[in-house]
Amino acid sequence: MTNDHSPSEIRHLFDRIAPVYDQLNQWLSLGQHRIWKKMAVKWCDLEPGEIGLDLCCGSGDLAELLAREVGKTGQVYGVDFSPRLLAIAKARATYHYPPLTLHWIEADALDLPFQDNFFHGATMGYGLRNVTDIPGCLRELYRVLKPGAKAAILDFHRPQHAPLRQFQQWYLDTIVVPRAKSLGLEQEYAYITPSLERFPNGKQQVELAHHAGFSQATHYPIAGGMMGVLVVRKP
Ligand SMILES: C/C(=C\Cc1cc(O)c2ccccc2c1O)CCC[C@H](C)CCC[C@H](C)CCCC(C)C
Numbered sequence: 504m505t506n507d508h509s510p511s512e513i514r515h516l517f518d519r520i521a522p523v524y525d526q527l528n529q530w531l532s533l534g535q536h537r538i539w540k541k542m543a544v545k546w547c548d549l550e551p552g553e554i555g556l557d558l559c560c561g562s563g564d565l566a567e568l569l570a571r572e573v574g575k576t577g578q579v580y581g582v583d584f585s586p587r588l589l590a591i592a593k594a595r596a597t598y599h600y601p602p603l604t605l606h607w608i609e610a611d612a613l614d615l616p617f618q619d620n621f622f623h624g625a626t627m628g629y630g631l632r633n634v635t636d637i638p639g640c641l642r643e644l645y646r647v648l649k650p651g652a653k654a655a656i657l658d659f660h661r662p663q664h665a666p667l668r669q670f671q672q673w674y675l676d677t678i679v680v681p682r683a684k685s686l687g688l689e690q691e692y693a694y695i696t697p698s699l700e701r702f703p704n705g706k707q708q709v710e711l712a713h714h715a716g717f718s719q720a721t722h723y724p725i726a727g728g729m730m731g732v733l734v735v736r737k738p
């Protein structure tokens with residue numbers, strides 16, 4: 504399960520893909536990633552006026568959706584350690600009217616600059632698979648959530664169904680990586696396959712969540728089982 508990339512290698516990888524990240528996600532997911540992200544936001548059950556966290560926020564898709572849930576009386580913090588993706592998140596957020604209450608924080612998900620029991624809910628979209636210490640990340644997420652708060656952790660995993668697993672790999676090899684290669688980003692997108700190989704499946708994610716202290720943890724497969732949303736709740 505250990506990531507064979509250092510944190511700085513991961514940060515630089517996402518800094519390099521930042522200029523095309525949103526466009527490639529839209530194109531490569533056939534626009535479906537927006538639906539998957541909206542599902543995660545619904546599952547974290549944030550209410551108007553509450554304080555939300557989008558961990559590993561990247562260009563800010565989930566943070567923006569959370570900001571709509573909490574409204575102008577709430578607060579949302581988008582946290583990421585890629586300065587270039589955060590810059591895109593900040594720029595994109597300026598186009599919203601009415602303005603969203605969003606804070607962008609450049610920080611490490613494994614060492615968050617927030618007090619214990621601070622957030623009413625959190626999302627993490629395609630981040631857990633990219634951190635270098637998954638148990639450590641889940642412990643830090645637990646620490647900053649308020650008692651009773653939920654987090655929705657959206658990510659890919661290897662489907663159990665062999666034909667679907669073959670399709671997923673075919674799609675990565677035949678569509679994703681060649682498209683990225685045409686933009687000079689072959690290695691950056693080729694990284695997805697090993698990241699999938701070492702990432703825990705749904706059942707293992709639930710076990711990791713319980714080990715981090717979450718009293719409730721349920722993994723909901725989506726996109727035909729090629730990804731899922733781990734919904735956890737702090738007691
Ligand atoms: C929003 C999406 C992916 C985010 C993402 C996650 C990562 O870990 C990366 C690592 C390195 C480079 C980029 C990313 C990255 O963008 C989902 C859409 C983009 C996906 C790359 C597309 C992969 C789709 C599934 C493997 C198969 C779905 C097929 C379906 C017919 C759309």
Ligand SMILES: C[S@@+](CC[C@H](N)C(=O)[O-])C[C@H]1O[C@@H](n2cnc3c(N)ncnc32)[C@H](O)[C@@H]1O
Pocket residue numbers: 510513514517558559560561562563564565582583584585588610611612613627628629630633634635
């Ligand atoms: C695939 S992107 C996901 C971005 C966004 N959540 C989305 O759904 O599009 C993964 C993000 O995780 C960030 N990341 C990976 N490890 C991190 C860490 N230890 N601390 C903070 N951000 C991290 C990367 O910089 C990148 O922006």
